[in-house]
Amino acid sequence: MRKVGHWLIAGVIELKSGTRIGGSDDVLQIGGTDLTCIKDPVTDRPYIPGSSLKGKMRSELEKHLGKFGGNDNNEPCGCAQEDCPVCRVFGPHQKSDHRLGPTRIIVRDAPLLEGGDIELKTESTIKRSTGGAQHPRTLERVAAGSRFRLEIGVQELDLDAPMTYEDHEGRRVTGGEALVQIVYHCLDLIEASGLGSGTSKGYGAVEITVKEAKRLPGRRERPQPTAGSGA
Numbered sequence: 497m498r499k500v501g502h503w504l505i506a507g508v509i510e511l512k513s514g515t516r517i518g519g520s521d522d523v524l525q526i527g528g529t530d531l532t533c534i535k536d537p538v539t540d541r542p543y544i545p546g547s548s549l550k551g552k553m554r555s556e557l558e559k560h561l562g563k564f565g566g567n568d569n570n571e572p573c574g575c576a577q578e579d580c581p582v583c584r585v586f587g588p589h590q591k592s593d594h595r596l597g598p599t600r601i602i603v604r605d606a607p608l609l610e611g612g613d614i615e616l617k618t619e620s621t622i623k624r625s626t627g628g629a630q631h632p633r634t635l636e637r638v639a640a641g642s643r644f645r646l647e648i649g650v651q652e653l654d655l656d657a658p659m660t661y662e663d664h665e666g667r668r669v670t671g672g673e674a675l676v677q678i679v680y681h682c683l684d685l686i687e688a689s690g691l692g693s694g695t696s697k698g699y700g701a702v703e704i705t706v707k708e709a710k711r712l713p714g715r716r717e718r719p720q721p722t723a724g725s726g727a
């Protein structure tokens with residue numbers, strides 16, 4: 497197994513609605529603790545953790561392909577089949593004995609480029625029997641219009657040569673280009689579903705624009721050493 501190339505995919509994630517990043521507010525807490533967004537500890541500005549983005553990419557692709565592991569269909573895919581796009585790009589879940597090689601994708605934390613205002617939103621649940629609001633709590637959302645820098649690295653190995661995938665026009669591409677198309681498909685699926693929590697309430701609508709996708713050369717040009725004068 498040998499690494500034959502490295503791809504860099506760069507672009508912008510723009511929030512189209514207020515977005516809750518990094519919170520786990522799916523379970524309403526009695527007492528209404530305030531729920532804060534993930535922020536860079538140094539700048540105190542919001543960012544999108546690469547791990548969140550990568551996890552969402554994987555789970556959306558699994559949903560789309562109907563690829564889940566485990567008996568309850570709730571686990572990530574661990575099929576380790578050579579033609580499984582999920583296992584090839586993200587690695588088979590909890591399986592060490594496979595021939596797919598290491599995880600191909602590196603998703604960087606997405607720093608804030610523009611915007612980043614935090615808005616406070618008060619939510620409550622409605623008691624069905626009375627129609628009254630209960631358990632109010634205040635949560636933070638990153639305002640619509642905020643933009644973050646997307647950067648994804650993809651490693652291409654010699655054993656990716658037989659992999660194929662369709663691009664958005666249905667053309668079959670192979671090898672490293674297939675890996676890139678799998679990544680693009682994941683990004684399309686996130687645009688369709690949303691990012692962060694509360695997407696069923698309309699939070700987390702995003703537009704993801706890829707500005708650059710290139711195969712980086714193996715070696716870069718660097719200053720070459722010259723023989724010293726010996727002085």
Ligand SMILES: [Zn+2]
Nearest residue numbers: 573575580583
């Ligand atoms: Zn799989």
